Amino acid sequence: MGRLQPLAQIASDAQGGQGFADPDYDIATDWLAARDAILKAQRSHDDIGGTPRILIINGSARSEHTCPGEMSKSWRLVKLAEPLFAEMGFAVDILDLSRLASEFGKHIHPCKSCVSTSMALCHWPCSCYPNYSLGQTDDWMNEIYPLWVAAHGIMIITPVNWYHAPTGLKAMMDRLVCADGGNPDPSSTHGKTVSEAKALELKGWPYPRHLAGRYFGLAVYGDSVGAETLRRSLSDWLTDMALTSAGRLAETDGYIGYMKPYATSHEALDRDEAFQQETLNVARTLGRAVKLHRAGKLENPATGLIDPEPK
Secondary structure: OOOOOOOOOOOOOEEOOOOOOOOEEEHHHHHHHHHHHHHHHHHHOOOOOOOOOOEEEOOOOOOOOOOOOOOOOHHHHHHHHHHHHHHOOOOEEEEEEEEHHHOOEEOOOOOOHHHHHOOOHOOOOOOOOOOOOOEEEEEEEEHHHHHHHHHOOOEEEEOOOEEEEEEEHHHHHHOOOHEOOOEEHHHHHHOHHHHHHHHHHHHHOOOOOOOOOEEEEEEEEEEEOOHHHHHHHHHHHHHHOOOEEHHHHHHEEOOOOOOOOOHHHHHHHOOOOHHHHHHHHHHHHHHHHHHHHOOOOOOOOOOOOOOOOOO
C-alpha cells in the first residue's frame, strides 16, 4: 500500500474506520482487539451502578510452580487481602506476575522506548507487539491493560529484588508507559512513521492520562534493605500516571525476618502479625477511598487544574 505498517503487523489487517484520523489506514487486528477490550473495561469502570473492582498485583517471581517449589510471601499476602476486599463488596481481580516464570508462552516483551522518539509514537495500547518476524508473540500486556483500566483501586504487593522491583513487575511498569500520555490513534502517525509522530507532538501534545483517577495502595517488603526505596519509587510512578494514593496507611514498607536466614522467612511471616495487619490496613484504606470517591465524598483537590508541563 506504500505506507509503513505498524510493527504489530500480522497477516490480517482491518481499516480503522470512523473515529480515526485516517479511517482508511490498515491497523493490525491484534491492536484493534486490545483497544476493544480496553474500551469495554473503561465502560465497566465508568458504570456507576456496577460493582467496583480492585486489582491486586503479586509482584514476586517465585512460586510453588517454579524451581523453589514454594509459594512466595507476596502470594500469601495477596490471599490475605483478597477476602477482605470481597467482604467490602468489591469484585477482585488478581494479576499474578509469577506466571511469567511458570507458564509456557507467557511473556511481557520489553518496552522499545518509542516514547523517547516522540510521545505520539507510543500508542495506547502498545502497538509494538506482536512482531512475528522476530518471534515476539504472545504478549501478555494486551490482557493486562484492561485489568488496570477496569479497576477502581490497584494494590501492589511485592518484595524487593536488589533495591528494585522484581523483573516481571518492572517489565509491566515499562510497558505501561503508553498509559501515561500515549497516542490512542495509530492512524494519526500511520503506524511508526517517525516524522509524522514528531510533527504531531510538536503541535502540542495533550498527554492523555489513560489511568487517571484510580486509587492505589502498596505493600512492599524486604529482608535487609531497599523496601522504603522501592515503595517510594512505586508511589512516584503511580502518582506520575495521575493515580492517587489512598493515604499514609495505604502505603507500607517493612522487613520480614530482618537479617535472618531465607530458609525461615515463611515462619518469620507467620510470626510477624504486625506486617500482616499493615497489609490489611493498606487494603482497608484503599477500599474505603474507592467507596468514598464513588459516593462523591472524596475528591482529588487537583481536579480540573492544568499541568503546565505534563511531561
